[in-house]
Amino acid sequence: MAVAFVTGGTRGIGLAVVQALVARGDSVVLTGATVESALRAETAVALEAGDATRVMGVGCDVRDRPSVRRAVEAAVQRFGGLDLLVNNAGVGTGAPIEYLDEAEWHRLIDTNLTGVFHCSQAAIPHLKARGGGWIVNVSSLAGKNAFAGGAAYCATKAGLDAFSEALMQEVRHDGIRVAHVCPGSVATGFNDRAPESGAEWKLHAEDVAAVIVHLLSHPPRSLPSRVEIRPARPPRK
Numbered sequence: 411m412a413v414a415f416v417t418g419g420t421r422g423i424g425l426a427v428v429q430a431l432v433a434r435g436d437s438v439v440l441t442g443a444t445v446e447s448a449l450r451a452e453t454a455v456a457l458e459a460g461d462a463t464r465v466m467g468v469g470c471d472v473r474d475r476p477s478v479r480r481a482v483e484a485a486v487q488r489f490g491g492l493d494l495l496v497n498n499a500g501v502g503t504g505a506p507i508e509y510l511d512e513a514e515w516h517r518l519i520d521t522n523l524t525g526v527f528h529c530s531q532a533a534i535p536h537l538k539a540r541g542g543g544w545i546v547n548v549s550s551l552a553g554k555n556a557f558a559g560g561a562a563y564c565a566t567k568a569g570l571d572a573f574s575e576a577l578m579q580e581v582r583h584d585g586i587r588v589a590h591v592c593p594g595s596v597a598t599g600f601n602d603r604a605p606e607s608g609a610e611w612k613l614h615a616e617d618v619a620a621v622i623v624h625l626l627s628h629p630p631r632s633l634p635s636r637v638e639i640r641p642a643r644p645p646r647k
C-alpha cells in the first residue's frame with residue numbers, strides 16, 4: 411500500500427482525499443495550516459477508519475519552507491518512504507485588483523504556487539528513492555476560465571497549471587507521474603463560504619477525491635496529466 415502526503419487535508423477536498431486513501435489501505439500524512447487543525451482531522455479520520463496507525467496529522471504552513479521540509483521528513487520517518495504527494499492546500503479571495511490588499515496578493519501566491527514548489531521539491535528525492543510515484547496538484551478551472559474579481563486566484567491556478575506541465579516533463583523519466591486536477595465549483599467552506607451553499611448543484615469534495623484515486627489506478631504506462639471535473643448541471647446563466 412502507498413504512503414501519501416496530502417496538504418490541506420483537514421477539511422474540504424483534502425479531507426475527502428485523505429479519507430478515500432485511508433479507506434483503500436494507504437498510510438497518509440495530512441497537513442493543516444496549524445497543529446490544532448491537523449490533529450483534529452487526524453483524530454476524526456482515525457476514528458472513522460477504526461485505525462489510528464495509518465494516519466498522521468502535521469501542522470505545516472506550506473508557505474514556510476523549513477516547516478514543509480520537517481513535515482515531509484516526519485512522514486518518511488513514520489511510514490518509511492513516500493509514494494504520493496497531493497498538493498491541495500489553497501486559499502481564495504474575491505477582491506478586484508484595484509482594491510486588493512498587497513498582503514492578500516502575497517498570501518495567495520505564496521500558498522497556491524510557492525507552497526506547491528516547496529512541497530514538490532521536498533518530496534521528489536523521496537519519490538525517486540522509491541523508483542517513482544505521483545504528484546497530484548489540485549488546480550482549478552479558474553486557471554483557464556478567469557473571471558472579474560478573481561485575478562489573483564486565477565493567476566495562481568494558471569501558474570499552477572504551467573508548473574504542473576513543466577514538472578511532469580521534468581520527472582516522468584524518473585517514474586514520477588505529475589497530474590493536475592481542475593475542479594469547477596465544489597461545495598466546501600473555501601474562501602469562508604458556507605459549505606452547504608449550492609450543494610444541490612455543485613460537485614462534492616468526494617467527487618474530486620474519486621477522480622484523484624482513480625488516477626492512481628492507471629497502469630504505469632498511462633498518465634492522464636490534466637483532468638477537468640465540473641458540475642454536470644450548474645444553474646443556467
Ligand SMILES: NC(=O)c1ccc[n+]([C@@H]2O[C@H](COP(=O)([O-])OP(=O)(O)OC[C@H]3O[C@@H](n4cnc5c(N)ncnc54)[C@H](OP(=O)(O)O)[C@@H]3O)[C@@H](O)[C@H]2O)c1
Nearest residue numbers: 418420422423442443447471472499500550595596598600
Ligand atoms: N471549493 C472549490 O470550489 C474549489 C474549486 C476548484 C479548486 N479548488 C481548490 O481545491 C483546493 C482545496 O479547496 P477546498 O475547497 O477544499 O478548500 P477549504 O475547504 O477551504 O480547505 C483548504 C485547506 O487548505 C489548508 N490551508 C490553507 N492555507 C494553508 C497554508 N498556508 N498551509 C497549509 N495548509 C493550508 C486548510 O488548512 P486549515 O484547516 O488548517 O486552515 C484546509 O485544509 C484548493 O487548492 C482550491 O483552490 C477548490
